[in-house]
Amino acid sequence: MALEFKSVTFKRGGETHIYETDLALEPGGFNTLLGTTLSGKTTLMQLMAGILKPTTGEIWFDGRNVTGVSVQKRNVSMVYQQFINYPNMTVFENIASPLWVAGVARREVEERVGRFADLLKLTPMLKRKPSELSGGQQQRTAMARALVKDADLVLLDEPLANLDFKLREELRDELPKLFADRNCTVVYATTEPTEALLLGGHTAALHEGRVIAFGPTGNLYRRPTNLKAAEVFSEPPINAIRADKSGDRFTIDETAGWNAGEGDLAALPDGTYYLGVRPHHLTPSKDGDNGPAVALQGRIIITEISGSESVIHFAHEGQTLISQAHGVHAFDIGDMASFAFDPAKCLIFDEAGARISAKGVA
Amino acid sequence: MARITLDNLKHSYVPSPSQPSDYALKEIDVSWTDGGAYALLGPSGCGKTTLLNIISGLLSPSEGRVLFDDRDVTHEAPDDRNIAQVFQFPVVYDTMTVFDNLAFPLRNRGVAESEVRSRVEAIAEMTDLTAMLDRRASGLTADGKQKISLGRGLVREDVNVIMFDEPLTVIDPHLKWQLRSKLKELHQRIETTMIYVTHDQTEALTFADQVVVMPDGVVVQIGTPVELFERPQHTFVGHFIGSPGMNVLPCSVENGQAVFQGERVAIENAGSAAAASAAGKATEIGIRPEFVTLADAGIPVRINKVADAGRFRIVEGYAGETRINALIEDGDDIPSGTAYLAFDPAQTRLYADGWLT
Numbered sequence: 240m241a242l243e244f245k246s247v248t249f250k251r252g253g254e255t256h257i258y259e260t261d262l263a264l265e266p267g268g269f270n271t272l273l274g275t276t277l278s279g280k281t282t283l284m285q286l287m288a289g290i291l292k293p294t295t296g297e298i299w300f301d302g303r304n305v306t307g308v309s310v311q312k313r314n315v316s317m318v319y320q321q322f323i324n325y326p327n328m329t330v331f332e333n334i335a336s337p338l339w340v341a342g343v344a345r346r347e348v349e350e351r352v353g354r355f356a357d358l359l360k361l362t363p364m365l366k367r368k369p370s371e372l373s374g375g376q377q378q379r380t381a382m383a384r385a386l387v388k389d390a391d392l393v394l395l396d397e398p399l400a401n402l403d404f405k406l407r408e409e410l411r412d413e414l415p416k417l418f419a420d421r422n423c424t425v426v427y428a429t430t431e432p433t434e435a436l437l438l439g440g441h442t443a444a445l446h447e448g449r450v451i452a453f454g455p456t457g458n459l460y461r462r463p464t465n466l467k468a469a470e471v472f473s474e475p476p477i478n479a480i481r482a483d484k485s486g487d488r489f490t491i492d493e494t495a496g497w498n499a500g501e502g503d504l505a506a507l508p509d510g511t512y513y514l515g516v517r518p519h520h521l522t523p524s525k526d527g528d529n530g531p532a533v534a535l536q537g538r539i540i541i542t543e544i545s546g547s548e549s550v551i552h553f554a555h556e557g558q559t560l561i562s563q564a565h566g567v568h569a570f571d572i573g574d575m576a577s578f579a580f581d582p583a584k585c586l587i588f589d590e591a592g593a594r595i596s597a598k599g600v601a
Numbered sequence: 602m603a604r605i606t607l608d609n610l611k612h613s614y615v616p617s618p619s620q621p622s623d624y625a626l627k628e629i630d631v632s633w634t635d636g637g638a639y640a641l642l643g644p645s646g647c648g649k650t651t652l653l654n655i656i657s658g659l660l661s662p663s664e665g666r667v668l669f670d671d672r673d674v675t676h677e678a679p680d681d682r683n684i685a686q687v688f689q690f691p692v693v694y695d696t697m698t699v700f701d702n703l704a705f706p707l708r709n710r711g712v713a714e715s716e717v718r719s720r721v722e723a724i725a726e727m728t729d730l731t732a733m734l735d736r737r738a739s740g741l742t743a744d745g746k747q748k749i750s751l752g753r754g755l756v757r758e759d760v761n762v763i764m765f766d767e768p769l770t771v772i773d774p775h776l777k778w779q780l781r782s783k784l785k786e787l788h789q790r791i792e793t794t795m796i797y798v799t800h801d802q803t804e805a806l807t808f809a810d811q812v813v814v815m816p817d818g819v820v821v822q823i824g825t826p827v828e829l830f831e832r833p834q835h836t837f838v839g840h841f842i843g844s845p846g847m848n849v850l851p852c853s854v855e856n857g858q859a860v861f862q863g864e865r866v867a868i869e870n871a872g873s874a875a876a877a878s879a880a881g882k883a884t885e886i887g888i889r890p891e892f893v894t895l896a897d898a899g900i901p902v903r904i905n906k907v908a909d910a911g912r913f914r915i916v917e918g919y920a921g922e923t924r925i926n927a928l929i930e931d932g933d934d935i936p937s938g939t940a941y942l943a944f945d946p947a948q949t950r951l952y953a954d955g956w957l958t
Contacts, residue, residue, distance in 0.1 A: 275773045276743070374645060403644050403800040408844055412908075431774050437908045437915070457909045475778055519912045541786040543807035546830025546842065547891060550807065552782050561778075567827055572789055 240301055240391050240424045241266040242287060247296035249282055256282045258449045259296070264424055265441040269415055271456065272428040273435040273471060274445030280428040283445070284394045287426060288315045301391065313392070316385040320397040322377040324369040330356070330380050331365040337388040355383040358417060375406040386417060393418070395427045399434075411437060432474040436460060444471040461601070466592040469515050475550060478516040478560045479588075480535075485509050489582070492556055497533050497582055503597035504587070512595075515586035518563035523551065524579035532579035535560070539570040553578065603669040603761040605633040605656070605794060610665035612651055618663070625651045626662070627818040633811075635670075636792040638785070640809035642799060642841070648818040649798045653764055656796070658682050669761050682761065687754040689767040691746035695739035699730055702738050703752050710757070720756055727787055728752040744776040751780070755787060762794045769804060781807060802842045806830075814838050830889075831948070836955045839887050845915060845926045848893065849952070850886045854878030859886055859951055862920055864900055867946035870958055877953035885952045888944045890915065893927035895935065896943035900925070904940055918942060 242264045249257040257279050264270045272280045285291040286298065289310040297306045305313060316337070324333045331352055338348045356362045359379040369377050378398060385393055395414075399407040415438055418425050429435055435442050435456060442456040444463075452459055452468040463469040469477050482489040482496070487505040489512070490496040499505040524534050537553030537560060544550075549568040552561055553576065562578050570576055587600045612626040621627055625648045633639050641649050654660035656667060658679035666675045674682055685706070694702055703721045712720075725731045728748050733741070738749060747768065754763050765784075769777050785808055788795050797808050805812050806826040814822045814829065814837070822834040833839035839847030852861045857875040859866045866886055868874065877884055895916070902918030902925055916927045916935055925942060929935060951958045 275775060404802060404844075405644060405800075405841060405846070433910060436911050439909065460909075460911050474774055476775060517912065541782045541789070543782060543785060544826055545803060545806040546826035550782075572786065 240422060241299070242392060242424050242426075243299040244286075245297045245299065247286065247293045247298060249286060249291060250294045256448055257286070257293075260450050262443060262450055262453060264426065267422050267424055269418060269425045269427065269438060269440030271435045271438055271440060271442040272426060272445055273430075273432060273442050275430055275471075277447075278445040279448040280445055281396055282448075283450075284317070284396055284426060284428060287392065288317060288394055289313050314388075314390050315392045315394065316388055316390040317394045317396065318378075318381050318385045318398045320400045322369075322374065322381050322401070324377060324380050324384075326369055329366050329368060330361055330372070330376075333369065333380050334361075334383045334387055337384060341388060351387050352383075355387045358386075359383045359413075375402050375410070378402060379410070382417075389421075389423070391423055393423055393425045395425065397428050397430070400430075407434075415439060432460075432472050435472070442472075444468045446471055462594070462596075463515075463586070464594055466513055466515060466588045466594070469586060469588075469594070473517065475518045475561045475563060477586075478514075478518065478521060480514045480516055480555075480558075480560070482512050482514050483510070484512055491533065491535065495533055495535050499582075499599060502599055504582075504599040507595065507597070511590045513588040513590070513592070514580075514582070515588060515594075516580045517585075518550070518561040520584045521560065521562045521578050521580045522564040523562060523568050524577045531583065532581050534577050534579040536575060536577055539572055539574045539576055541572060542568065542570045544569070551576075551578075603794060604635045605762060605796075606666075606668040607631045607652075607656075608666040608668060610652070610655060610662045610667070612648075612655060612660070612662045612664075624663075625818055626655075629665070629815075629820060631813060631820065631823065633794060633796070636794055638788045638795050638797070638808055638810050640797045640799060640805035640812045641815060642802060642805040642812050643815040643817075644800055644841075646817075647815050649800075649815065650766065652815075653686075653766055653796075653798055656762070657684055657686060657764060683759060685754040685757060685760045685763045687750050687763070687765045687768045689770050691743065691750045691771075693738045693741075693746045693749050695737070697738060698735055699725075699738055699741075699749060700734040702749050703730070703734075703756055706753055706757050720758070724752045724756045727755070727790065728783065744772050744780060747772060747780065748783075751784065751787075755791060755793075758791075760793060762796060765795065765797045767799050767801075768797075769799075769801075784808065802844070806842070814841065816841070832950075832957070833887065834957050836885060836887055836952050839889070843889055843891075845890055847887050847889045848925050850888070850920075850923055850925065852884050852886045852951075854884050854951070859884070861886055861900065862923070866900075866944060866949060868949045868951050869947055870950050873958035874951050877951065877958040880953070882953035884958075885955075886944075886949060887952050887957075888925075888949045890926040890928045892945035892948040893925065894943050894945075895927065895929065895933075896941050899941040899943040902940055902942055904935070904937060907935055916940075 244260050244262040247260045274280050334352045335348050361379055442459050443450045443453040446467055452464050460472050482491050487499045535555050537555040540552040542551045544567055548565050550563050584601050587595050607629050610629040613624045615623040643649055655662050666673055704717045707717045725734055799805050813820055816837045822838045829842050836849045850861050852859045854874045859868050900920055902920045904918050906917040908915040912931050914929045916929050918925050
C-alpha cells in the first residue's frame, strides 16, 4: 500500500499551491502532515485522494500510476475537521452506509458495524441520530464510517481539531491503536507539533506549499534538517539565537558567548550561525554560577504559570525568546532577568538555515 | 471595573425543574475581585456559555443574583451592564478599516473624536495593530481579525468586565502562543476584570490568577493554577487538568493505610483514610504522571506503550486492568515488558467518592 508522489505540483488560477514534491509515504503506516493553516496539508490530501489532479507529476499507489484516477475508483476514505454524518440516519446506518454502497451482505454489515462501534465506544448509541450525540460521539461516528470499509488509504484531515481538549487527548491515544493491525496507509493532518509527536509514525513537515522534511517523527524532532523544520516542529516555538563565530569563540551579544575549545564546533569556518535552543533548555539562572551554561540577559515581557511549569517570554537583542521551566517562576513585566542554556543541548544551523551535525551540540 | 458576585445562581431551561439533572447550572456561588483575571474551565455542555449569558444579561437566571459591586444587575438589559465581550470567531466589520473597527464601541457611545483617536492608538500599540490601522479589515488573516476583536473588547476604559468566550479556538498553535501571552500582558497593563471561558486547560491556567473548574453545572474547585495542579479537590479536577491527567486508582483502606492491588501505598493525607473507609465510601488514590517514576521496586506494571512527546515520554503501564501513566524525561532509560513504578508520597492522595479526603 505504498503511496508515492513523483515531482507533483499543483497550481490553481496561476497560483502555486504545492511546489514540486517527491514524497514516499510509509506503506501501511501512520503518516502525519504537520504544518500551519494554508501550508498545503488539505491540498496534499485531496491530491492523494484523487479529488484534485496534479498540474504536473505523477501519483503512484501500490505500484500503480493512479494520476487522474477519480476518487470513486480508488479505495479511499476521508474524515474531515467538521463532523460529517447523514443527519436523518441513525449511527448504525451512518456507519453501515459505505458497506451498503459496496454491496456487502447483511450479516457481514452487522458484524463489521458492531465491531467498529465497539472499538469507538458507540455501541450504546447505535440507534440514535447524530443530532442526539455530543461532538466527540459525532466525530467517532464519522471515523467508524471511514474505518468500516477497509480502505487502502485513510485520510484524516484535522479530525480532532473541533473537539474538547480532553476528548482530543483520549481519541489521539486511541487512533494509532485502531490502525495497528490493518494493512492500510493512514495520513493524518494537524497543526499541532505535540499531536504529531504523540501519534508517532512518520511525519512530513510542510511550509508554504513545500514538504520541507519527512522521516520517522522522533528523528525529525530531534534532528531536523533545517531551521524551518525545527520551527514547524516546536511548541512552544524554538528559539533561534544568532551567534558569530571567530576562532573558537561563539559570541551572542556583548556579554554572552562561549569558547568551543577544540573539536567539531571549533573547526567550523568563522561566520554567522543560528543556535536552535528549545524553550525547556533555556531556563532562569541564578546569579553567578552557570556551570557549562551560557547566560543571556533579557527583559521580561510576560510570565505564564500553568501550575506545574512557567513559560517566560523575554526580549533579548530585539528578539522575543521563550523559556520553559519546571515550577513557579514569578517575574514582573519589565524586570531584567538572566536565562541560561547549555550549548551541548542546542541544535546549530548555518546562516542559510541548514543544520550542522557536529560533536558538542545535540 | 467592578467586583462581580454570582450569588447562588441556578438555571434551568426546563419550565418547572424538579431534579438536579433539569438544571444546566446547578449552583454557582462565586465572588470575583475587581481587576482580576479569571477563567471558567470545563468540557462542552458544562454550562459555561449559560453562565456567560447570565453575566452579560442575555439570559435571566432561574434563581439567584448577579451583582456588579453592590448593584444587583440580575434583571438589567445587556446594554446597561457596561461589559465587553470577545467571541470564538472574530467579529469584524469587513468594509471598515482597522481603525474604524477599533473606534466603533467608542463612537457608538458618542465619545469625542480626539479621545477616540488617542484611545484607538493606545490599544493598537498594545495589540501590534499600529501598522495596519488604515487597512481594511477584510484583508487580514484569522489571527489578525481576532486581534481586532480583542482590541475592540479592550478599547473602552469604563467597562465593568471583559468576557472572552473561547477566543483562541480558531487560531493556529504557533499564533496562539503569541495571542495568549499578549492577552495576559494586556490584562496586567490595564487591570480590568477579565473572565475567560474555555475547555482548554493550558489557556485557562496560563491566563488566569484563579480558575473555576466546572464539570457539569457545578463548581468543583476554585483555585490558583498551582493549587489545581498540586492539590486537586476532586478526581475530575485531577483528570481534567494536566495532560495526561492524574492517575486515579481504585484502592482499599486497611488499618488506615491505602492498599492498591495488595501493595501498600504511602499517601500524603493518611490521617483521613480511616474515616473515609469507615463511612463506606469508594476510595481511590490520585497521583499525577509527573510524580510517578520508574524504580527498582514498587507497583509492578506491564509497559503497554511509550509515547514520545519530545521533551518527555508518556509511559503507559498496566497494573492488572488499571492503567497508570508516568512522565519520563527525554533521555532516561525505559525498560520493556515489566517494570516497577514508585509514587512520590508527598503528591499521592486519597479520594473518597471522588473528593479529596
